[in-house]
Each structure stands twice: as C-alpha cells, then as structure tokens.
Amino acid sequence: MDLPQELVDTILDILHDDIPSLKSCSLAARTFVISARKHIFKKIEILSSSDASQRFYELLCSSPHIAPLVEDLCITSVLEKFVLCAYLDPSGDYMSGRALSLILPLLTELIRISLIDTGDVNHQTGLQYSRSWNKMEPPLQSALANVFSSPRLEAVHLCGLVLESPCHLLSLFSEATALREMSLSRLYFTQAEHKPWPESQLWRPKLRFLLLNASSFDFCQYLVNPQIDLTHVRTLRVATPSPEQRRKIVLATSLRHSRGVEHLGTYLAYNFEMHISDLSPDLFTTNLRSIHFFSLLIVELLGVFVKMCPHDSRLEYVTLEGFADFQQVTPVPELHTAIDATVAHLPALKTIEMRCIMGENESSAVFTQWETDVQTAVSSLVRRGVLRLTTIRFGQGSGSLLPIGWE
CATH class of the missing domain: 1.20.1280 (Monooxygenase)
Known part of the structure; x- marks a missing residue:
C-alpha cells in the first residue's frame, strides 16, 4: 500500500x-x-477476574514492546447485588491478584490509573462493599504505591476503597510531582481518629482537576491545609454533606495569587430545603466560567441561583441537574423579575441548561409537558435565547445514585 x-x-x-x-x-x-x-494499547481495562490479569501479564511477557505503549490503566471490580452481604470478604477480588503486582512494574510509561469498584454501596458503613488496602497482598501494595508516587503519574481515579486514614491516602501521592487530576469517591477509613497532615511534610502534586465525592465522610477538611497547595485547581467538583467544608475547599483554591476555580460543580442532594441557605456567594470566585449544581428540585434551584449570582460574574455556562417535579410547574412572577435583574448583568452568559434526570419507565411525553411548563415559567430566559432543556435517563450513571460526572 x-x-x-x-x-x-x-x-x-x-x-x-x-x-x-x-x-x-x-x-x-x-x-x-x-x-x-x-x-x-494506550488504554487497558482489566476486569476483576484473575484470569484477565494473568492473560495480560502473559501477553506483556511474550510481547515486551507492548508495555511501554500503555499509558492509562483501569482496574474494575464488578460486584453484583446478589453476592453482597454483611460478611463479604473484600480481599476476594483484584486486590488479591498476584498477576497485577507483576504487571504494574512493567508499565513504565503509565500516566493514568483507576481503581474502581462498581458494586452497590452501603452508605452507612461502606466497608463491606469496598476494597480494602490492608487486605491486599504486600507485593500489590508496594506496586501500587510505586505507581502512585511516580513522577510520571498525571491522573488517578479511586472509587470504592478502604484505607487506614486520610493521611495514609494523601501520603501515597505526596511525591507525585506530575499529578494534575485526582478523583476520589466512596472512600472509607478504618481509623476512628484521623490525624491532620503533618505541617513539616510537603505534598508535591499541583492539581488542576479535583473531584471529591465525600458522601459518607468529611474528607475536605484534610485537604484544607497550608502544606497542600490547591491554588492550581481550575476544575473542582465537590459532593459533601458539609456545606462549610465545601466552602472551605472552594476558598482554598483561591488563596494567594491564584486565578481560582474556573469550572465548579457542587452536589446538593437529598434535602433541597436544607441546602438553600448553603449556597453562598463565596462559590462565585472571580474567574468562574461554568457552574454545575445537582439538586432534587432544579426549577426551584434556578430561583435561588439568580438571586445569589453576583452581577459582575464572568459565568458563561450554568447547569442545573437533578430530578424534576413532573407536576405542572407553577409560574412565579417574582422569578421573571429576578432572572431579568441578574441575566441582564451577565454579559458572558451563553447557556443555562436545566438537565432533567428521568426514570427508565417515564415516557418522553412527560418530559415534553414539563419542558413546555418550564418554558412558560421562565419565558424571560427563552426570550433571551439562553435556556436549554435536556434529559438524562436514570441508570446512565456510574453504578450509584449519582449521575455521570460525580464519581
């Protein structure tokens, strides 16, 4: 040819x-x-079966030219609902695989790694459904620790893992000087008391993307530390039950001479009324370009947003995502006034997207009626040409109640 x-x-x-x-x-x-x-071979995904790891190891041994091509490794543990029980041994999956501890040292050009447990979560304990660091075999612990501290590592995604403490977690990455992306969700700790990060110890990563889904523990306070520099973070997604810690971590990204967060996502789940007062103007940092809220009642959230958003904001994109009330949306005259008062002073604004999550059995006709009602209720946004209404089907997420992008 x-x-x-x-x-x-x-x-x-x-x-x-x-x-x-x-x-x-x-x-x-x-x-x-x-x-x-x-x-x-740039991205390799290995399911939790030991056979898959063993076959991949044999391939790397027989074809050594492949290992340097692998830049992104995703190790997924798949747990079905019917095997979950209170006595599930968290060591019986990829964490105990000998082949994996042999594979990792061969991947010398690895820059991204993901450890993901797709099983359902017990939101009260978490421990029985997640993989435990202490249950790993020592060679695997050592191999993973070497990857996590590698000066080549640029991105890490951990979902569904039990560790000793927040300090233990942070220490695994303290020397990863190239680390720019970190996603942490469904992590649990075995120690009852968590010591703060030592003031004398540096944490060298300079993250630009940080996702924290701390639904069952308050991890944010361990990142708000003078030794942990978050001022390089430009994209921040935080799902935490503590509004105060959420504000602290947003402010921690805006200290000193930092430009601050440009793309912010915050998760306001479970009880919308409890969180209305938690939406602080502090979230609107100087260089914020996009903001993404998740809540139960997105039409009501729109009203809160337009009253809270500063008139000098540089926002370009606003996304309000969540479950909609498919009963008829009642127009609120005051909402038109609030929208006009805010949107008129947002010269950079391009889109306000209301992203509705629908159940698998709900018909598109239900959304069409809701769409018509919303357009009537916020006709001023329609008139300005900035309103966008879209849907996401429930079940298109990552194996939990959260939609894509929050884990």
Missing part, C-alpha cells in the same frame, strides 16, 4: 477510540501496524 506514513498516522489518530477499526487496520498493511498498536 503506497500511502505516505503521515497520512496513515492521521487516519489512525482519527480512529483512536475505535478499537475494532484499529484492529482491522493493523491487519491491512504493515504501514498501519505501529500507529494502530499505539492506540490499541
């Missing part, structure tokens, strides 16, 4: 996430093989 290599590379770059097509291309001609292989 007489094609310039640059053209071949461009074609395969376009197909970078289409694995079946990449595999077909790699069989078409020798000129496709190297570029196709680079994309095929």
